[in-house]
Structure formats: C-alpha cells, structure tokens
Amino acid sequence: MINQIKGLHHVTSLASSASKNNAFFTDALGLRRVKKTVNFDAPDVYHLYYGDEKGAPGTVMTYFPFPHAARGRRGAGEVGTTSFAVPEGSLKAWADRLTEKGVTDLGQDTRFGENRLTFTGPDGDAFALVEANDNRAPWTGNGVDEDMAIRGFHSADMRLRDEGASAELLRFMGYEEVDRQDNVIRFAVPDGNEANVIDIETLPGAGYAGQGAGSVHHIAFAVENRARQLEVREALLDTGYQVTPVIDRDYFWAIYFRTPGGVLFEIATNEPGFDVDEDTAHLGEALKLPSQHAHLRERLERHLEPIA
Numbered sequence: 072m073i074n075q076i077k078g079l080h081h082v083t084s085l086a087s088s089a090s091k092n093n094a095f096f097t098d099a100l101g102l103r104r105v106k107k108t109v110n111f112d113a114p115d116v117y118h119l120y121y122g123d124e125k126g127a128p129g130t131v132m133t134y135f136p137f138p139h140a141a142r143g144r145r146g147a148g149e150v151g152t153t154s155f156a157v158p159e160g161s162l163k164a165w166a167d168r169l170t171e172k173g174v175t176d177l178g179q180d181t182r183f184g185e186n187r188l189t190f191t192g193p194d195g196d197a198f199a200l201v202e203a204n205d206n207r208a209p210w211t212g213n214g215v216d217e218d219m220a221i222r223g224f225h226s227a228d229m230r231l232r233d234e235g236a237s238a239e240l241l242r243f244m245g246y247e248e249v250d251r252q253d254n255v256i257r258f259a260v261p262d263g264n265e266a267n268v269i270d271i272e273t274l275p276g277a278g279y280a281g282q283g284a285g286s287v288h289h290i291a292f293a294v295e296n297r298a299r300q301l302e303v304r305e306a307l308l309d310t311g312y313q314v315t316p317v318i319d320r321d322y323f324w325a326i327y328f329r330t331p332g333g334v335l336f337e338i339a340t341n342e343p344g345f346d347v348d349e350d351t352a353h354l355g356e357a358l359k360l361p362s363q364h365a366h367l368r369e370r371l372e373r374h375l376e377p378i379a
C-alpha cells in the first residue's frame with residue numbers, strides 16, 4: 072500500500088459546446104475559470120479548467136469541448152456522478168438557483184447520511200451537490216455567496232460491473248473502505264486534501280458506457296510533487312499496471328493508467344499550479360497555449376468558439 076495520494080486532483084470530461092460549458096460552470100455553479108488553454112493532442116479543441124480562486128488540487132473540473140460532439144452513453148466502466156461539497160443547509164438555495172438557471176432535472180436524496188442535490192449539466196453530465204462540513208475557502212467572485220458556494224470536489228462515483236479489482240486498487244492507493252449502502256461502497260483516503268472520497272457503485276448486468284459529450288474522460292489523483300509521483304509510478308509498475316511515462320501538462324505533471332473496471336486514472340502533481348504563467352488576479356482570462364502549439368495562435372483565435 073502507498074501513502075502518497077492525497078485525494079482527487081481534477082476530473083476531466085467531454086462537452087459539445089465551449090460557451091454553454093463555460094456558462095454552466097462559471098455562471099450557474101459559480102466556479103472560477105482558472106485556465107483557458109487547448110488540448111495538448113488536439114489543439115483545435117479548448118481545455119477549460121474551473122475551480123476555486125487558484126485552482127487548488129481537489130477543486131478543478133476540466134473540459135474538452137468538441138464542437139457538436141455526440142452525447143455519451145451512460146453505463147458501466149465510467150465515472151457516473153461527480154460531486155461537489157457545499158455548506159450544510161444550502162441545498163434549498165441551490166435548488167432555487169439552478170432552477171432559475173434553467174436546470175430542470177433536480178433530484179434530492181441522501182447517501183451515507185449526507186443530503187445530495189442531483190442534476191445534469193449541458194451534455195447530460197451527472198453531478199451532485201453534497202452538504203458537507205468542509206473548511207476549504209470557496210471562490211465567491213461569480214455571484215455565489217460564501218454561505219452556499221462550492222468548496223471543491225466531495226467525491227467521484229465509479230460505476231462498475233464488478234467492484235473487486237477496482238476496490239483492491241483503491242486500497243493499494245491508500246484508500247480505506249468507510250461504509251456500504253445498497254450497491255455502493257464508500258472509500259476515503261486519510262489525510263487528504265478534502266476531496267477524499269471515491270464511491271464504487273456496482274451494476275452487475277449493466278451495458279458498458281460509450282464515451283461522448285457529458286462523459287468523464289478521466290479522474291486525476293493528487294500527489295504533492297514529482298518525487299512522490301515517481302514513487303507512485305514505480306509502485307504501480309511493480310504491481311503490474313501499464314503506466315505512461317511522466318508527461319508535462321504545463322500546470323502539473325501527469326501519469327496515466329487504465330483501471331481494471333475501465334476507468335482511466337491519472338496521478339497529477341500539485342506543482343507547479345495554474346499561476347505559473349498568469350497572475351492569480353487574472354487566471355483563466357487569456358488564451359494560453361502550450362509552447363509546441365504557440366505558432367498556431369492566430370488560427371486558433373479565429374477558429375475557437377468565443378467564450379465570455
């Protein structure tokens with residue numbers, strides 16, 4: 072078992088419209104856009120990041136908006152619901168706010184004793200706001216007050232046909248089983264960054280998910296720095312996982328591996344962070360390009376969908 076992983080770092084999903092995606096996260100949910108850049112492997116597509124003031128690990132939802140992408144098919148082998156932590160007693164205000172913003176499929180339930188408000192995003196992406204005792208400072212610059220603003224991720228929920236090998240992997244990564252309810256097993260990492268929870272939802276006969284707009288592409292787990300990341304990489308390789316080399320993603324270093332249940336995992340460093348190439352006061356405003364795509368700026372600025 073390893074102890075370098077400190078909770079979620081970011082969650083990355085697919086979208087069909089950059090402007091709708093941007094409006095949903097900044098206006099409806101009140102997160103801060105902390106980076107506007109492009110996909111390293113497909114520079115004609117944005118990579119948009121939304122989080123707290125600085126884009127702290129454990130708060131950052133990121134998107135690749137492929138214009139007019141077909142919607143994904145929900146099923147086993149993917150992340151089902153991505154959950155954000157909000158203050159206790161705030162769900163009524165959230166229900167009112169989201170209704171006002173045009174969200175029509177609100178649901179309320181309780182999971183492991185915590186109140187949840189469930190809803191979907193512009194591409195059918197499944198989200199929940201969970202009332203939790205969470206001490207992280209929220210971003211309040213987009214019109215959502217501190218008494219209800221999102222604190223960061225609460226959890227991500229993996230939907231699997233069979234939980235066995237993935238549960239074993241989470242335990243290896245330092246997660247501990249903390250509860251079970253119906254077909255859901257809750258894992259948490261001790262001493263994490265508050266985005267500490269992963270739920271496994273077991274759906275034995277379910278069809279497999281097909282990736283498209285609204286699907287989670289991968290979830291990333293946080294390690295403090297590159298030295299810790301190399302230790303995790305060695306440990307995963309020793310256990311038989313196929314892990315990529317370390318990749319420089321400008322705002323963090325990344326390694327990736329496919330889990331037994333089909334979900335793509337990334338391990339990302341907390342260093343250097345999103346203020347490495349722009350001031351904290353202006354994060355996410357300018358189009359930032361990875362150096363190998365800098366020569367494409369004129370074309371990309373003409374071609375990429377404008378966002379507010």
Ligand code: ZN
Binds near residue numbers: 325
């Ligand atoms: Zn990632």
